[in-house]
Every structure is written in C-alpha cells, then in structure tokens.
Amino acid sequence: MGQWQLQEAKQRFSEVIRQAHDEGPQIVTRHGEEVAVIIDIAEYRRMAHGAPDFKEFLRSAPDLSMLDIRRSDDPIRTVDLDG
Template sequence: MRWQVQEAKQRFSEVLRAAESGEPQIVTKHGEEIAVVIDIAEYRRLRGEAVGFMDYLRAGPHLDDDLPIERPRDEPREIDLAG
C-alpha cells in the first residue's frame, strides 16, 4: 500500500496494523517514495539479527479468531494394551 505523508499521519494506526500483518507500507512525499513501514520481525530479519520464536510467530499471517474447527465426535476405539 502507498500512502502520502499527510494521509499516513492521519491514519497512522491503520498504517501500523497493515505493516504488522506483513504488508509493507510505502510512504510518499510529492509522489516520491521516501520511507517504508514494516513489521519489526521483518526488519530484524533483514538486518540479519536473530529472530525469537515469538517474533517469528507474530510476523506470520494473522488468522481469524473464528476458525471453524471440526473434530470427530466418535467414541475412541478400544486398544488392547495387555497384548
């Protein structure tokens, strides 16, 4: 996504949310690209810094909280452990 400086300032929270979800946000001034806002884990990866496990997970795609999880409702099978 591309943002003019003024719009990026007005909608900074939205810019940050999009960057956090893994979409680099390009900021322009007078039509010229001047900056990019990226997720901190991606920044650290680009710098060659070690990324912690939690940062790695946070940098991944965000999943909806309402994912349908279907599990079989069957009774468990019997297993002969004495055998």
C-alpha cells in the same frame, strides 16, 4: 504493498502500522516520490540480524583443506566423432 501519502499516513498512523503488520511493507510518499517504507518489526529483525552478508557467508564455509582431492594423471580419452 500499500502506499500512503505522507499527510494521510500521519493522520492514520495506527492503520498504517496495522497494515504493515498484517499485509507487509507500507510505502510513504511525499509529493508523489517514495520517501519511506514502514515494515513489521519481525521483518526488520530478519533483515537486520538474520542472514549474514555475502562475505560473511563465504567465510563461514567449512575448511576444505583436509579433503584429499586428486585428479588422475591419465591422458584425456579420445572421442570418435565420426562414428
């Protein structure tokens, strides 16, 4: 992941964009602190619109109420540990 000081990123903006596209996210720092990240548009779209959040994922599960799931009423079997 590339890292750019803000002033350098401003001066070489085309290069920052090219690297974001070719190599992945580029981090921009100001006074040594990470303040922004530049990512390729395809990555942004995947993150913003691709996968549902966890709650939506759970809600999209199939309806299992139609399944006939039963547990046996037989007593639990005994296991002989001594022998």
